[in-house]
Amino acid sequence: MAFRTENPATGIVEQEFTSATDADVTRAIERADTAFASWRKTPAADRAKALAGVAQAFQDRGDELARVISTEMGKPFAQAQDEVALSASIYQWYADHGEGLLKEETLEVGDDAKSVVVTEPIGVLMGVMPWNFPQYQVARFAAPNLMLGNTVLLKHASICARTGELIEEILHAAGIPEDAYINLFVSTDQVTTIIEDPRVRGVSLTGSEGAGAAVATTAAQNLKKSVLELGGSDPLIVLDDVDMKETATTVATARMSNAGQACNSPKRILVPAGMFDEFVQTVVETVEGMPVGDPLAEGTKIGPLSSVQGRDDAVSQVERAVEQGATLHTGGRALDKDGAWMSPAVLTGVTREMDAFKEEIFGPVAVIYSYDSVDEAVEIANDSDFGLSGSVWSKDEAKAEEVARRLEVGMAYVNEHATTKAGLPFGGVRRSGYGRELGRWGFTEFANTKLVRVAG
Known part of the structure; x- marks a missing residue:
């Protein structure tokens, strides 16, 4: 799979990118798994502060980010600017609401025991992202999960490699640890290898029905959660x-x-x-x-x-x-x-x-x-x-x-x-996929909703 910027307005290849080796993939999984132990323990307020920094960077670098979208996949510049602004709003929403979504909930079930539900991260996640909204769809996946305390491996579409690099750069500069979010130029076979690894706990894909079915099959065979946002004929x-x-x-x-x-x-x-x-x-x-x-x-x-x-x-x-x-x-x-x-x-x-x-x-x-x-x-x-x-x-x-x-x-x-x-649920039914992104619904797709009960 060749990762490159081929300007669809001209047909000219403007930049090519080096694909990850199998050894690179192994190291990335190790790094993300190791980072999870510390990132999950980072105070929620600090994780929120980092996401707020991401949102600010998207605003500050809006024209630059929009220009890359237009060059990579052909979206008119004004529409690309709108996408960047929407992406910024998603990072900001989880920065503003993430701590509240993590609050423990006490259950009243008619006995003297103490029953509490806590929301915890589950570990390393794999994200497979498409080209049509290359920054918004990454934000939809990455923002809630980084706020929750999961770590992320991200494969972007092969024609949006520069966008993938820029997002990683912005997240790291804002305070997301380098090993908590890793952009990877990997093949379909390498994605399968990543999903199969026992240290990877879930996968989210936005893309075609075929790609979704393949990812869901691998996830199911390895007893892992998957979220799919596929096609539509609205x-x-x-x-x-x-x-x-x-x-x-x-x-x-x-x-x-x-x-x-x-x-x-x-x-x-x-x-x-x-x-x-x-x-x-x-x-x-x-x-x-x-x-x-x-x-x-x-x-x-x-x-x-x-x-x-x-x-x-x-x-x-x-x-x-x-x-x-x-x-x-x-x-x-x-x-x-x-x-x-x-x-x-x-x-x-x-x-x-x-x-x-x-x-x-x-x-x-x-x-x-x-x-x-x-x-x-x-x-x-x-x-x-x-x-x-x-x-x-x-x-x-x-x-x-x-x-x-x-x-x-x-x-x-x-x-x-x-x-x-940012606060509205996004997702479909039938062959449009399953699971939800955004809002409080997207926050708990890859969470451990844990019951803690103390007998009275």
Whole structure:
């Protein structure tokens, strides 16, 4: 596995990185295991202070960090700045709330005994991170676990190696011990070796279904906890009382954010039949009006995809949908220039018999469906192997909430989609994975919830 920065806007390899040897992996596990003994005993206030320092560094170095994101995986600079700010807020949230989450809880169970629950770390953890939100997704995993007192081995995506180095640098400078957080340029086989090591107590992966299944299998065979955040094919249901143009414009913008490369992007847009044609036309006009270009240029709304392979996969999915009978209203083609460029697309007429109905399209492709009743919309929305998040849009918030509660997802929204905040749980059901990150829920995924009982 080659770790390198290949700028997706140009196709030029700008930097290459040296992969870890098996001996490097062995030493890293030893270091992290040894560090756990002292890091877990470090006062919670000191661990919180270090995380607050990380948050401040992300704020102070925001433009630098955002520029690396844009260069490595093509995210428009303004969107990359937003990601850096979100990452900073996660480190700060755990710095602010971590000590409270560690407080002992006394249980009243109707006898004279003293029953106390304490929250303790479990040891060395392995994190396998993706490229699409390269700083936010590391923060989601690292911040709560470092606050808890676990130590971390981190494998970043091969195209985000510089981001991996920068995060490690910032954490160490802020006071996280060098052996408590170790960035590793390792292969898939080496990840398996790490998970199998008895000193490693758990693994968290954000990535594809295939990668998740492989990691979960290895973890299960070794009786270890795993948390998976995998794909999604999020439904977005528009009810018939919305401001059509405003909603269509908002939805189109949401779908094209990060060139559509988000697990929780609204990939299936469900619209009442009575406003379908006008809604589609507005989405098409909005998408065609979004500047596609250099992710570092001011005003760019859609950059390249993260890689040529990713671009080719998305284009192939659009072409196959059209071959199977879908209607392509705009875009969907590879652009004839160096890099991983694709014209953003809008599809309609996708039916259950087509591949695009079940697949996750990880690119700038809006798929719009028509429905005749709310019950039908909910049925279509829930007819998916995925279950990450979904949303309902309406002026009638009570009605929208009732519909949102019917969605079989881990996160249901009304009049917004994919909102992420440090204190909110993040995760899905079905083939979108299991476990939760962020907030108090993410804090205890890799914790020993220990009962201490003293007989009266």
